[in-house]
Amino acid sequence: MAVVGRAASRSAANGPASLQDMRRQNLAVVLAAVAAHSPLSRADVSGRVGLTRAAVSSLVDELIGRGAVTEAAATASGRVGRPGRALTVSGEGPAGLGLEIGVGHLGACVADLRGEPRLWRRVERANAGRPPGTVLAELAALAAEAEAEAAALGLRVEGRVLAVPGVVPNEPRGLVERAPNLGWHTVGIADHWPEPETAPEPENEANLGALAEYWNAGTPVETFVHVSAGAGIGAALVIDGRLFRGARGFAGELGHVPVHPEGPECACGARGCLEQYAGEAAVLREAGLAQDGPGDPVALLAERAANGHAPTLAALDRAGRALGLALTSAVDLIDPDGLVLGGAYAELADWLLPSVCAELAARVTVRPWAAEALRPSALGRRGPLLGAALTTIRRIMADPTLLPAG
Amino acid sequence: MAVVGRAASRSAANGPASLQDMRRQNLAVVLAAVAAHSPLSRADVSGRVGLTRAAVSSLVDELIGRGAVTEAAATASGRVGRPGRALTVSGEGPAGLGLEIGVGHLGACVADLRGEPRLWRRVERANAGRPPGTVLAELAALAAEAEAEAAALGLRVEGRVLAVPGVVPNEPRGLVERAPNLGWHTVGIADHWPEPETAPEPENEANLGALAEYWNAGTPVETFVHVSAGAGIGAALVIDGRLFRGARGFAGELGHVPVHPEGPECACGARGCLEQYAGEAAVLREAGLAQDGPGDPVALLAERAANGHAPTLAALDRAGRALGLALTSAVDLIDPDGLVLGGAYAELADWLLPSVCAELAARVTVRPWAAEALRPSALGRRGPLLGAALTTIRRIMADPTLLPAG
Numbered sequence: 080m081a082v083v084g085r086a087a088s089r090s091a092a093n094g095p096a097s098l099q100d101m102r103r104q105n106l107a108v109v110l111a112a113v114a115a116h117s118p119l120s121r122a123d124v125s126g127r128v129g130l131t132r133a134a135v136s137s138l139v140d141e142l143i144g145r146g147a148v149t150e151a152a153a154t155a156s157g158r159v160g161r162p163g164r165a166l167t168v169s170g171e172g173p174a175g176l177g178l179e180i181g182v183g184h185l186g187a188c189v190a191d192l193r194g195e196p197r198l199w200r201r202v203e204r205a206n207a208g209r210p211p212g213t214v215l216a217e218l219a220a221l222a223a224e225a226e227a228e229a230a231a232l233g234l235r236v237e238g239r240v241l242a243v244p245g246v247v248p249n250e251p252r253g254l255v256e257r258a259p260n261l262g263w264h265t266v267g268i269a270d271h272w273p274e275p276e277t278a279p280e281p282e283n284e285a286n287l288g289a290l291a292e293y294w295n296a297g298t299p300v301e302t303f304v305h306v307s308a309g310a311g312i313g314a315a316l317v318i319d320g321r322l323f324r325g326a327r328g329f330a331g332e333l334g335h336v337p338v339h340p341e342g343p344e345c346a347c348g349a350r351g352c353l354e355q356y357a358g359e360a361a362v363l364r365e366a367g368l369a370q371d372g373p374g375d376p377v378a379l380l381a382e383r384a385a386n387g388h389a390p391t392l393a394a395l396d397r398a399g400r401a402l403g404l405a406l407t408s409a410v411d412l413i414d415p416d417g418l419v420l421g422g423a424y425a426e427l428a429d430w431l432l433p434s435v436c437a438e439l440a441a442r443v444t445v446r447p448w449a450a451e452a453l454r455p456s457a458l459g460r461r462g463p464l465l466g467a468a469l470t471t472i473r474r475i476m477a478d479p480t481l482l483p484a485g
Numbered sequence: 486m487a488v489v490g491r492a493a494s495r496s497a498a499n500g501p502a503s504l505q506d507m508r509r510q511n512l513a514v515v516l517a518a519v520a521a522h523s524p525l526s527r528a529d530v531s532g533r534v535g536l537t538r539a540a541v542s543s544l545v546d547e548l549i550g551r552g553a554v555t556e557a558a559a560t561a562s563g564r565v566g567r568p569g570r571a572l573t574v575s576g577e578g579p580a581g582l583g584l585e586i587g588v589g590h591l592g593a594c595v596a597d598l599r600g601e602p603r604l605w606r607r608v609e610r611a612n613a614g615r616p617p618g619t620v621l622a623e624l625a626a627l628a629a630e631a632e633a634e635a636a637a638l639g640l641r642v643e644g645r646v647l648a649v650p651g652v653v654p655n656e657p658r659g660l661v662e663r664a665p666n667l668g669w670h671t672v673g674i675a676d677h678w679p680e681p682e683t684a685p686e687p688e689n690e691a692n693l694g695a696l697a698e699y700w701n702a703g704t705p706v707e708t709f710v711h712v713s714a715g716a717g718i719g720a721a722l723v724i725d726g727r728l729f730r731g732a733r734g735f736a737g738e739l740g741h742v743p744v745h746p747e748g749p750e751c752a753c754g755a756r757g758c759l760e761q762y763a764g765e766a767a768v769l770r771e772a773g774l775a776q777d778g779p780g781d782p783v784a785l786l787a788e789r790a791a792n793g794h795a796p797t798l799a800a801l802d803r804a805g806r807a808l809g810l811a812l813t814s815a816v817d818l819i820d821p822d823g824l825v826l827g828g829a830y831a832e833l834a835d836w837l838l839p840s841v842c843a844e845l846a847a848r849v850t851v852r853p854w855a856a857e858a859l860r861p862s863a864l865g866r867r868g869p870l871l872g873a874a875l876t877t878i879r880r881i882m883a884d885p886t887l888l889p890a891g
Contacts, residue, residue: 300732316819323819331820340744404746411741412739444753
């Protein structure tokens with residue numbers, strides 16, 4: 080079993096610091112320097128991180144032993160400052176497996192320690208209303224195929240994370256509390272997984288989409304709100320570069336923020352929730368399209384909007400205004416550096432952004448707000464699965480001792 | 486100069502860990518154990534924190550040298566497990582000075598390292614529209630008096646923090662960007678302080694009120710939203726026990742969350758902001774009371790409500806419903822463990838809580854929400870000034886090396 084669990088890296092702030100904590104932190108610092116600036120020699124690393132060459136060499140030896148770093152002859156390019164063997168993050172060995180359950184598909188992705196996705200798998204499946212055991216058995220088979228293919232590439236899966244369109248509480252771990260669009264209630268993933276020791280850790284898809292966005296950015300914004308639409312509306316908060324899950328794991332429930340308190344009744348029992356304006360069903364209804372029609376409804380909306388179909392344009396304008404109202408609350412409360420429209424919203428951004436921007440400009444007035452802080456995600460609907468694969472990678476980067484010693 | 490600055494404690498996560506970082510952290514761990522469980526012997530501390538007795542003795546000696554801990558004969562009470570001299574946090578020596586500028590007063594408070602407020606000063610002053618230099622000169626005189634009186638109690642002020650009813654950006658430090666109810670724009674505190682080296686660090690009053698609430702609680706909720714009303718409405722977010730100021734310092738601007746998007750026009754230029762329903766001016770207007778009348782308007786509202794004055798009860802119900810709508814957004818986005826009504830709202834809680842609770846119960850339905858998570862602050866309008874005094878104390882507790890070595 081080689082599961083990189085989220086409980087594995089403990090916070091040093093909770094107890095006395097030890098030499099072991101110090102070494103763990105310095106391994107991470109050296110690995111981060113190699114990842115950011117490779118190829119580097121050991122001397123280059125020493126210069127960058129401010130540790131002695133002897134200390135760096137001991138740390139590098141351990142990183143090589145654990146399979147996180149490889150050392151080769153310096154390239155002739157001159158990019159390495161001094162003669163010396165070049166260190167790079169391993170493109171073989173440790174890897175992370177991401178899995179995804181959507182309303183209409185299953186997915187898998189394997190990423191290497193460099194953060195590169197090395198393989199993608201997707202099968203179309205109408206998962207709504209199917210028994211969780213059936214869905215998870217199929218997903219386990221897909222996961223096993225992906226792991227076998229990864230092994231053929233020299234990759235060894237060290238952790239497994241599953242993106243689900245549902246609520247994943249902080250405690251207990253491993254549970255999907257509610258996934259309304261799948262019809263799931265209180266599903267323990269390991270209870271339905273053929274080999275419990277390889278059961279993936281579930282996480283809300285919006286959260287993983289936001290993390291993928293953060294990790295994928297060259298110069299990331301450190302504090303942002305990521306709003307995405309699939310069958311429902313999900314938001315995720317990244318605060319100082321870390322996902323904020325809320326006290327119990329329910330943060331980012333933007334879909335039920337009241338935008339017009341006396342508005343239409345929502346399935347949740349309240350009135351005027353954002354989902355009644357900017358949810359997929361509401362937009363399709365306003366645009367005069369059937370919700371269960373053939374094909375990809377998001378692509379259909381984009382096509383109609385591009386062709387100037389008036390009801391579709393009106394529906395997207397209405398959705399954008401409601402999103403702008405809900406995001407005004409988010410900006411007022413959280414003061415993010417950025418707002419990202421992800422998932423299906425990214426593909427509809429051309430028609431949503433103008434009205435979202437207009438509401439924000441009219442309503443965020445007592446403090447500075449720059450229109451360019453709002454942008455569509457570059458990853459769109461691939462974000463959650465990529466985020467699931469990268470979660471394991473980021474944990475290893477933060478604590479290389481999670482890898483077995485060489 | 487003995488300023489405990491907020492930049493002084495650096496995050497170890499940003500660079501390699503050193504033995505010095507380890508010692509700093511272990512000093513804080515020992516000091517926290519003494520604060521939580523005193524009187525303790527050195528042996529007791531060793532048992533509690535999991536460091537050797539030799540290590541603990543060296544750390545205790547340093548804490549005594551810095552004036553943070555005192556060591557006395559064990560009490561006869563038997564509370565100390567084994568014979569040995571009892572360690573306690575010093576009630577003399579290091580102290581924090583809190584200062585406050587309100588629309589109608591100036592205040593000062595000194596707290597000792599145990600977190601006890603040792604003196605309070607308050608003078609009534611109509612500060613709205615006065616030149617910042619005049620206000621700050623008077624406050625500096627009040628601060629000097631408080632420091633002199635603290636010195637007579639054996640207390641030495643190690644840091645100064647000022648609560649202001651305005652926006653304090655993260656950068657640059659020391660600036661009040663906007664305090665509409667004072668009429669301030671871009672005021673650098675040190676520019677107007679007689680001795681720049683004793684100039685206090687400004688912080689938004691709502692933020693300090695929330696911190697005081699957190700530090701004052703026996704078993705604090707770690708993640709909560711604190712909403713308070715003075716002349717304006719301020720909210721503050723405490724996340725995992727730490728104040729969240731937002732990317733630029735503007736988090737918690739709850740007063741301009743849109744609650745009825747087509748509602749009355751607000752001074753900010755938008756429509757239907759929370760302040761138009763739950764701000765002091767709006768409540769007084771709805772209750773049929775003059776805004777500039779004599780006496781304390783909050784006490785007057787409470788008196789009328791207690792006497793069953795129908796327009797006042799209606800105004801507070803309307804305010805509570807609007808607060809409930811804005812707090813629904815906060816709960817959906819942030820998933821706090823608690824909501825606290827502070828400042829003037831605490832004194833009006835009897836009449837606000839029913840309608841706030843009713844809105845939350847009707848609108849927070851897709852995830853668990855317990856009515857008892859909403860409660861009034863025990864500190865009320867004293868919170869911000871106490872929070873200002875305690876800020877310095879909490880910094881010293883987190884990094885005792887901020888104190889001069891003995």
